[in-house]
Amino acid sequence: MPGRWARRALIALTLSCAWTALFAPSAKADPVADFYRGKTVTLVVGYGPGGGYDVYARLVGRHLGRHIPGNPTVVVQNMPGAGSLRSVNWLNNLAPRDGTAIAHFARNVPLIGMLGNNANAQFDPRKFNWLGSSSSFANDAHILIVRKDIPVKSIDDARRPGGDPLVLGGTAEGAVGNDVPIILRDTIGLNVKQVVGYPDSGAIFLAMERGEVHGRTTDLSSVKAIKPEWLKPGGGFHVLVQFARETRHQDFPNVPTARELARNETARLLIELTEIPYKLSRPFAAPPGIPAARAAALQRAFAATHRDPEYLAEAEKQRVDVSPVNAEQILQALERIESALPQQLDYLRRLFAESKG
Numbered sequence: 434m435p436g437r438w439a440r441r442a443l444i445a446l447t448l449s450c451a452w453t454a455l456f457a458p459s460a461k462a463d464p465v466a467d468f469y470r471g472k473t474v475t476l477v478v479g480y481g482p483g484g485g486y487d488v489y490a491r492l493v494g495r496h497l498g499r500h501i502p503g504n505p506t507v508v509v510q511n512m513p514g515a516g517s518l519r520s521v522n523w524l525n526n527l528a529p530r531d532g533t534a535i536a537h538f539a540r541n542v543p544l545i546g547m548l549g550n551n552a553n554a555q556f557d558p559r560k561f562n563w564l565g566s567s568s569s570f571a572n573d574a575h576i577l578i579v580r581k582d583i584p585v586k587s588i589d590d591a592r593r594p595g596g597d598p599l600v601l602g603g604t605a606e607g608a609v610g611n612d613v614p615i616i617l618r619d620t621i622g623l624n625v626k627q628v629v630g631y632p633d634s635g636a637i638f639l640a641m642e643r644g645e646v647h648g649r650t651t652d653l654s655s656v657k658a659i660k661p662e663w664l665k666p667g668g669g670f671h672v673l674v675q676f677a678r679e680t681r682h683q684d685f686p687n688v689p690t691a692r693e694l695a696r697n698e699t700a701r702l703l704i705e706l707t708e709i710p711y712k713l714s715r716p717f718a719a720p721p722g723i724p725a726a727r728a729a730a731l732q733r734a735f736a737a738t739h740r741d742p743e744y745l746a747e748a749e750k751q752r753v754d755v756s757p758v759n760a761e762q763i764l765q766a767l768e769r770i771e772s773a774l775p776q777q778l779d780y781l782r783r784l785f786a787e788s789k790g
Contacts, residue, residue: 465730469503472533476509476717477524479517479538480604484634485655487511488753489567489715490537493735496744500734505533513633516604516611517542518553525556528720532727535564535719540710541612543763544770550782559767560721562728563760564735567715568654571756574685575613575676575711577601577623578656579648580641581669588673588689592622602637602646603629612784613650613676616707619780620700621674621691635659641670652714653682657752676704677711706777707784709770713763714754732760 478490494509512520517538528534543558545551584597603611617623631637640646663670678690695701739757748755
């Protein structure tokens, strides 16, 4: 009798375990989370500390890891050089292709890669695994900001033939701070002289404070984040023109846009073309060739980061624009550039050749 009860108990226990296994929630394996758990993701920013790109990279870096499966540690490293071309070449040619490396770089670097006339651009931006951009520039503006104590007091002064030129600071070859003054010269008649070669954005801000240069072109969000006192009454600086805006920014209703000042329709269309990269104003990408599942996970994590209340609160505190775009929208912007008229693309090639300084 005891043996019979023992057999019955064993059968009941076996059936119970089978029933539990059948209906209990299954523990699905997550190979992406397994890969990233305990890992470090390196986020390289193509400029030195203190500039707008560095601000965005570090802001994203502080929150991105929480949204990547496995919650890896994200470490930001500065890799300045050649208007961030150095960092993009690293991303394409030297970075590990396993999903542990991403980069943040200048908005016009993809355009430089597509034009194909810069031997230092050793990449094809259409092959990157794009994560997205932190800003579509919807709430931002690229501004020409100058000291108030210089001879050039207004945009009319800056456009007067034979008048005093605006002396503007710029960084290394291909940088946004170099090409916009040339575009404004060619399309609205800006009288400008550039002093290029500053190592990073912070160095240009310092040069402006010292009076070494009259001003610069830069993002409004960068000024708000780094030099907010400049925009206050009595701050010693003022804005002459807005670039990358279809309409005037709400903070500067009396400052004209470049489109308004265009000398003719050809110039206006050229301004519109050169403003396209601002739709991917703060781009982030991973290298080509990483596993598709990890690339998709990074894209989802990037999107989730920009919905994260903690990220949004810190972004508001730092006064940076949050108007993200996804990877597909970046590729669409690149397609618009690729389909531009040949003479417009030729202008862009000449522009970047001149912006080397």
